[in-house]
Amino acid sequence: MVTLEHYLILSGFMFVTGVVGVLTRRNAIVVFMSIELMLNSANLTFVAYSSFLGNVIGQLFVFFVMAVAAAEAAVGLAILIAIYRNKATLNIDEINILKW
Amino acid sequence: MNLTSTDYLNILPLLLVGAGILISLTVEMYSKKSVGFLSWFSFLLHLLVAYYSLYTVNNVSSVFGGMMGTGGTVNIFYFIFNFGAAIVALLSMDYIKKAEIYFGEYYILLQSAVLGMMLMASATDLVMVFIGLELMSICFYVLAGFQRKNVRSNEASLKYFLLGSFTTGFIVYGMALIYGASGSLNIQSIFSMLSAESTPILFYVGTLLFIIGFCFKIAAFPFHMWVPDVYQGAPTSVTAMMSTIGKAAAFSALLLIMLPLIGSKNPQTFTPLFTVLSAASMIFGSIVALAQTDIKRMLAYSSIAHAGYMLIGLAAANDTGASGIVFYLAAYAFMNLGAFGIVSLIEGNGDTEGTIESYAGLSDRNPLLAGLLALFMFTLSGLPPFAGFFGKYYVFIASLEAGNVWIAVLGALSSAISAYFYLRIIVVMYFRKSDVASDNIITESHTSLLGIVISAILVIMMGLTPGSIVRLINSF
Numbered sequence: 001m002v003t004l005e006h007y008l009i010l011s012g013f014m015f016v017t018g019v020v021g022v023l024t025r026r027n028a029i030v031v032f033m034s035i036e037l038m039l040n041s042a043n044l045t046f047v048a049y050s051s052f053l054g055n056v057i058g059q060l061f062v063f064f065v066m067a068v069a070a071a072e073a074a075v076g077l078a079i080l081i082a083i084y085r086n087k088a089t090l091n092i093d094e095i096n097i098l099k100w
Numbered sequence: 101m102n103l104t105s106t107d108y109l110n111i112l113p114l115l116l117v118g119a120g121i122l123i124s125l126t127v128e129m130y131s132k133k134s135v136g137f138l139s140w141f142s143f144l145l146h147l148l149v150a151y152y153s154l155y156t157v158n159n160v161s162s163v164f165g166g167m168m169g170t171g172g173t174v175n176i177f178y179f180i181f182n183f184g185a186a187i188v189a190l191l192s193m194d195y196i197k198k199a200e201i202y203f204g205e206y207y208i209l210l211q212s213a214v215l216g217m218m219l220m221a222s223a224t225d226l227v228m229v230f231i232g233l234e235l236m237s238i239c240f241y242v243l244a245g246f247q248r249k250n251v252r253s254n255e256a257s258l259k260y261f262l263l264g265s266f267t268t269g270f271i272v273y274g275m276a277l278i279y280g281a282s283g284s285l286n287i288q289s290i291f292s293m294l295s296a297e298s299t300p301i302l303f304y305v306g307t308l309l310f311i312i313g314f315c316f317k318i319a320a321f322p323f324h325m326w327v328p329d330v331y332q333g334a335p336t337s338v339t340a341m342m343s344t345i346g347k348a349a350a351f352s353a354l355l356l357i358m359l360p361l362i363g364s365k366n367p368q369t370f371t372p373l374f375t376v377l378s379a380a381s382m383i384f385g386s387i388v389a390l391a392q393t394d395i396k397r398m399l400a401y402s403s404i405a406h407a408g409y410m411l412i413g414l415a416a417a418n419d420t421g422a423s424g425i426v427f428y429l430a431a432y433a434f435m436n437l438g439a440f441g442i443v444s445l446i447e448g449n450g451d452t453e454g455t456i457e458s459y460a461g462l463s464d465r466n467p468l469l470a471g472l473l474a475l476f477m478f479t480l481s482g483l484p485p486f487a488g489f490f491g492k493y494y495v496f497i498a499s500l501e502a503g504n505v506w507i508a509v510l511g512a513l514s515s516a517i518s519a520y521f522y523l524r525i526i527v528v529m530y531f532r533k534s535d536v537a538s539d540n541i542i543t544e545s546h547t548s549l550l551g552i553v554i555s556a557i558l559v560i561m562m563g564l565t566p567g568s569i570v571r572l573i574n575s576f
Contacts, residue, residue: 008280011276015269015273018269019269022262022266028258028262031262032262032265035262035265035266035268035269038266038269038270038272038273039268039269039272041273042269042272042273042275042276043276045273045276045277045280046276046279048280049276049279049280049283052280053280053283055283055284057279057284057285058276058279058285060227061226061227061230061275061279061285064227064230064231065230065272068230068231068234068238071234071238072234072238072265072268075238075241075242075261076241076261076265078242079241079242079245079254079257079258079261080258082245082248082254082257083251083254083255083257083258086249086251086254087251087254092258092262095255095258095259096255
């Protein structure tokens with residue numbers, strides 16, 4: 001029997017994986033993938049609660065999150081292409097003209 | 101859920117900006133030489149919407165089945181965003197030629213970002229907060245990297261994008277937990293939870309994640325890492341916009357979750373958190389700004405410190421604090437727009453850094469700009485009788501009313517520290533001879549000057565009649 005707790009533990013694990021990925025990985029694309037993981041863990045939480053509470057608002061929110069994540073991916077990859085054309089690297093340790 | 105004609109009048113500011121975006125897109129599509137038209141079009145559009153918002157400020161209502169509110173504080177935020185955007189349009193007209201980003205898309209993104217801010221300020225539902233926030237943020241990511249041949253601009257954009265969407269992850273996960281704990285996304289029904297007998301721990305975790313996310317957006321310590329880099333690397337007119345009305349928009353969302361708390365059983369639920377964040381931001385921002393040599397980085401650290409002062413108002417969690425923050429945001433928006441406007445005129449076109457040293461002898465070369473910059477520095481440091489002083493005054497009073505004395509004392513101390521780096525610019529401008537006068541050609545721009553003068557007039561006016569403005573904000 002899969003209960004709400006299972007979903008929440010899975011989504012919490014996904015969220016933490018995403019946060020750790022953002023903080024430790026150095027390739028900008030991998031960092032971006034980790035961020036997508038964080039957004040998807042939120043989606044899973046929404047859907048799980050929506051089903052558990054018998055309330056569709058949570059599932060509606062997920063559609064908005066997916067649409068926005070797609071828009072963000074488009075802009076993000078465009079930024080990565082622009083920076084790759086100028087610097088030929090996506091390692092965020094080497095993108096450091098401005099002091100962190 | 102049918103909209104009546106009154107509802108249409110109440111959401112007219114949003115409709116106007118939305119229609120403006122569509123018109124700009126169409127015009128830009130058919131004529132690549134329309135940049136000049138688009139700049140004046142956005143200026144007039146935002147000015148019109150600002151006027152209309154203030155004119156209908158009393159029409160408090162709820163539209164779209166409780167998804168959005170109009171009137172009252174919402175319209176005051178509309179006014180701040182749109183008037184600020186009108187000034188940004190003025191500042192941009194000649195700057196974007198100098199920065200080689202003379203494209204019509206600039207103004208379309210500017211208008212879209214303002215629409216996002218307006219949606220965020222009027223939201224009464226977490227879905228609207230999320231959509232407004234993302235509409236604003238995505239436009240800002242693009243605008244920050246608008247000089248796509250310039251490595252600095254690329255880097256600013258990348259850092260803003262990665263940390264901004266990281267933040268979005270926190271905010272959405274926080275919203276998911278809040279939804280799970282309360283079974284609703286409507287802010288009023290969520291916060292009626294707090295009056296219940298026991299509030300689930302999940303609710304607090306969700307709200308904490310939500311607040312952390314927005315602390316990134318308002319640039320509070322310790323979530324400030326992106327601020328100096330992005331402010332320095334982005335085109336100056338864009339920096340002017342995101343440091344002023346962008347910050348105001350993020351604060352409007354934080355106020356949204358704080359306002360329902362004020363009337364509730366324990367309004368001070370988040371006071372300890374906000375107090376610590378505010379103390380850390382004020383002290384960190386003021387001290388690190390002392391060491392900066394680049395004026396845009398210095399203004400970035402000062403922006404962190406100002407976020408700290410505004411958080412004092414949130415920590416107080418009373419009506420005085422809420423109206424104090426709105427007043428402070430308006431004052432901060434106009435003084436910072438003016439200061440960045442002057443920076444955009446003085447900085448070279450190329451990779452030259454806008455060092456504070458390049459302001460040496462400005463009083464001889466251009467007495468008017470030097471005088472205006474001195475005015476903005478005085479008001480940023482919080483000297484009376486300008487708007488900046490009253491902004492700080494109201495949040496400090498709010499915190500004394502809430503019995504939180506030491507944070508007000510710390511705020512006053514931090515203002516004293518910050519006076520040093522603001523006044524240093526005045527000293528450099530007036531008392532130091534310029535060594536390299538020839539390579540610092542000040543851009544001639546009547547429109548930018550007009551924008552700067554309008555900001556200066558507003559800063560002085562808000563300093564002369566602060567009471568009536570705060571009474572207007574308080575009456576809702």
